[in-house]
Amino acid sequence: MWIPMISATVALVTALSGCGALDGSSDNPSGGGSGTAGAVEKPxxxxxxxxxxxxxxxxxxxxxxxxxxxxxxxxxxxxxxxxxxxxxxxxxxxxxxxxxxxxxxxxxxxxxxxxxxxxxxxxxRPGHLVLVATENSPIKRPEDAAGKKIAVTSKGSISDLGTMSVLSAQGVDISKIEWVQMPFPDMGPAMKNGNINGAVVAEPWVTRTAKENGAMPIVDVSSGPTADxxxxxxxxxxxxxxxxxxxxxxxxxxxxxxxxxxxxxxxxxxxxxxxxxxxxxxxxxxxxxxxxxxxxxxxxxxxxxxxxxxxxxxxxxxxxxxxxxxxxxxx
CATH class of the missing domain: 3.40.190.10 (Periplasmic binding protein-like II)
Structure with missing residues (x-):
């Protein structure tokens, strides 16, 4: 992604446990920055x-x-x-x-x-990041992805890495996939025009490409080896x-x-x-x-x-x- 992302975060680790919580509470919820240990250096x-x-x-x-x-x-x-x-x-x-x-x-x-x-x-979580394809695409099942052009916002992102991980687990030859970089808004029209065969989209583009371009889910990237x-x-x-x-x-x-x-x-x-x-x-x-x-x-x-x-x-x-x-x- 985004994912974008790679298109590519809200409480963090403590030194002892490796994780920690960011508590949004405050003794002074009305503001004034009183929650800080001192004045902010860069306002x-x-x-x-x-x-x-x-x-x-x-x-x-x-x-x-x-x-x-x-x-x-x-x-x-x-x-x-x-x-x-x-x-x-x-x-x-x-x-x-x-x-x-x-x-x-x-x-x-x-x-x-x-x-x-x-x-x-x-x-x-399931349904957030999905490999989708339109009705005119030769990609109907996960195994069809080999040898096809698939759009991602950027290469080496969670979009293509996650998709490769899930497809590999299903025995798909991912080395034959041609990854094409483009912004989310361009992916739906590119699929409809046949310039690409599929796209890895994150919400809200999963819903948008389905609604506007008839895109259908092929692979849920947030599943199997990439779940959670x-x-x-x-x-x-x-x-x-x-x-x-x-x-x-x-x-x-x-x-x-x-x-x-x-x-x-x-x-x-x-x-x-x-x-x-x-x-x-x-x-x-x-x-x-x-x-x-x-x-x-x-x-x-x-x-x-x-x-x-x-x-x-x-x-x-x-x-x-x-x-x-x-x-x-x-x-």
Whole structure:
């Protein structure tokens, strides 16, 4: 993905357990940033993200003023892909990147940057990330994918890696698949025109391509060997998080409140999907929602890095536990 993503996160590990919770509670819910250990060092944060359901908690936190309660001005900036967001973090154009985990892990593995996972964003559940095809496609079953053109937002992302993992488990020759990079909005028309044979799409595009282009599910990428795998997170440069600890603690607390809202109440989520993700009011109730984690599990995130090594995206094993930013202290 997104996944985007690879198109590619919300409480994090503690030093002892490998996981920890970000508690959105506060002794002073009216705001003022009193939850911080000190004044925020960097009151304005630019956050690069994609128009996918994963980012709904951040938009909720912006909409409800949870970041402002922490004396933060968070500006969401839509980018083309998770890898592009990571590139923009490295260049300093933005402060925090929403990305599918492979984008961050690849940059870390290659030494392009020293990154921290500030928070978790989304974890796989059935129906969120799906290989789909339209009626005119030669792909009717998973085994038909060999030798076909399949679109993903970026290569080496959770989209193609997860699809390869599931197809491999079903005996499909994945070496013959031709992966084609393109943005989510272009995938439905490209399938209808026959320019590609299938596409790996994340919600809301699973629902949109079905509704607008008649796309049908071929493979649920969030199944079998990739069931419940971590999908996406929020990443920043280690030097930035180290220099601004109060700022990032405040960001974690504000985001945690957004997560709590959308997890407990679908009616709180759907207006966010409509306003910010641009899903129409008729489609919003139909969109499959996976999981917005309250904590980032180092073991679950490690599965992503291990998948990357399995398919030779990275050469050596990456210990992702060292990348996790400790959670903000709750009040």
């Amino acid at each position: 304005k944060l630019k956050v690069g993200l994609l128009p996918v359901v994963d980012v709904a908690p951040l938009y909720q936190a912006v909409e409800k003023g949870y970041f402002k309660q922490e004396n933060l001005d968070v500006e969401p900036i839509v980018v083309a892909s998770g890898p592009k967001a990571v590139e923009s973090v490295i260049s300093g154009e933005i402060d925090i990147a929403f990305t599918s985990y492979p984008g961050a892990f690849l940059a870390q593995s290659k030494g392009a940057a020293n990154l921290k996972i500030v928070a978790d964003a989304y974890a796989a 795998i971590s999908m996406s997170g929020w990443a920043a440069l280690d030097k930035l998080t180290s220099a601004n600890p109060n700022t990032f603690a405040a960001f974690q607390r504000g985001l945690a409140k957004g997560v709590a809202d959308v997890k407990k109440d679908r009616t709180a989520l759907e207006p966010i999907l409509t306003k910010f993700i641009k899903i129409d009011q008729v489609t919003a109730p139909l969109v499959t929602i996976a999981d917005y984690p309250e904590r980032a599990d180092a073991v679950r995130l490690q599965r992503v890095a291990d998948l990357m090594k399995e398919f030779n995206v990275i050469k050596d094993r990456l210990d992702v536990s060292k990348m996790l930013l400790e959670p903000a202290a709750s009040k």
